Amino acid sequence: MENILGYYLMPHPPIIIPDIGKGEEKKIEETSLACNKIGREVADIKPDTIIIITPHATMFSDAIAISDEEKISGDLSQFRCTNIKMDIPIDKEFNVKLRTECHVEGIPSVLVDSELLRRYNVNYELDHGSIVPLYFINKYYKDYKLVHITYSMIGDVNLYKFGMEIKNVAEKLNRKAVIIASGDLSHKLKEEGPYSYSPYGELFDKALLGNLEKGDVLGAFNMNKTMISEAGQCGLNSVYILLGAMEGKEIKGELLSYEGTFGVGYGVMKLSRQQQDRNYLDELTKYKEEKLKAKLDESNSYVKLARENLNHYFSHGKSIEDISNLPKELLNERHGVFVSLKKFGNLRGCIGTIAPTTGSVGEEIIRNSIEAAMSDPRFPEVSEDEMDDIDISVDVLMDSEPCNKEDLDPKKYGVIVSLGMRRGLLLPDLEGVNTVDEQLQIACDKADIDFDDDYKIERFEVVRYKEG
Structure with a gap:
């Protein structure tokens, strides 16, 4: 009935x-x-x-x-x-x-x-x-x-x-x-x-x-x-x-x-x-299992490393140590890297470095993927059972250059604002950030800088890698 x-x-x-x-x-x-x-x-x-x-x-x-x-x-x-x-x-x-x-x-x-x-x-x-x-x-x-x-x-x-x-x-x-x-x-x-x-x-x-x-x-x-x-x-x-x-x-x-x-x-x-x-x-x-498998199979080396590192962390309590088998593009270049985690389309963690702090992009991904999952102060730590529902992206930051406000484009360039020891960064092409003023305001808020202060502006481009 x-x-x-x-x-x-x-x-x-x-x-x-x-x-x-x-x-x-x-x-x-x-x-x-x-x-x-x-x-x-x-x-x-x-x-x-x-x-x-x-x-x-x-x-x-x-x-x-x-x-x-x-x-x-x-x-x-x-x-x-x-x-x-x-x-x-x-x-x-x-x-x-x-x-x-x-x-x-x-x-x-x-x-x-x-x-x-x-x-x-x-x-x-x-x-x-x-x-x-x-x-x-x-x-x-x-x-x-x-x-x-x-x-x-x-x-x-x-x-x-x-x-x-x-x-x-x-x-x-x-x-x-x-x-x-x-x-x-x-x-x-x-x-x-x-x-x-x-x-x-x-x-x-x-x-x-x-x-x-x-x-x-x-x-x-x-x-x-x-x-x-x-x-x-x-x-x-x-x-x-x-x-x-x-x-x-x-x-x-x-x-x-x-x-x-x-x-x-x-x-x-x-x-x-x-x-x-x-x-x-x-x-x-x-369907979900097949979709996850396809996402992993089709992923590029950057996001694949981030996911494999997180899986290794949950299995062994530490990050990947042997990087000798990584592709050359991950071993031979040094850049700042941001790793972003999204769950059901919502941000779940994001940590990165403006400039390289390790010997290679691969090591930067290994370090920042763990930081994004476990140390983003805005969110609780990611748990292992969440991983199937999380999408990972990796932004590799190119060198920044000084610029004026008129040189910015929030879809193409990320921005760094600095005043004294205070510094704020915002990545490019973010949902809901459509104007230069919006981009600068958020970056200033991050650095606790007044929008109308006389701060320095730098711009940079990123190469963004996504899963699937």
């Missing part, structure tokens, strides 16, 4: 609510009609529990957050709407069981309440990513308890496994439930949208919705990383959890509507489990 009886992807544009849109909501009428259809369907199901996954409540980088007080309340006053208020009881039994099952399976999750969130100077409240979808449910049905989940950047497979535990708990508690993945698609569909236009926006929306319609779970997990990064979306991680809750059967999606009127993609979809059995988790695990 199925316990989760409805699976939905819903957007959360506040403008869709008439008191906020004040007529503008009519421009996304198809989205409104589709959301109302879901509201009526949920009313027909009469679930005991609604599970909603949102990107807009307090998010922790290392654990999925599960709101856990007797109830949760919220309104849309931040959008100048004071008459839309919600006060919904929480299914605490479901929460506790879900947290327990996640602990057993090693899935990072945490129960959050007012006391915990006060430590981070945020309130325990219902966010607009939940209120907007629930607005359409509450029109037709209110006799439910809520499981309110904020996803985390713990990796797509972990999110999928979390979804599997939602399904598991619903079955163990015999809870009749529906699950809603709240998320908007690309925010970069138009120049007049909330972010600058990107051609990747439309590509992302078509790819994700197409994969869901076809029931292509592997396709949803194997979309182009650049496209995902450039799309400016907030729905994909919610979808990963939703798909995990459907594990065990082939799936199919029915697209109820899609609109991008305001430069943001609003997709409304109903998904269903089919009769045919299918173990997507095994397929995803195998």
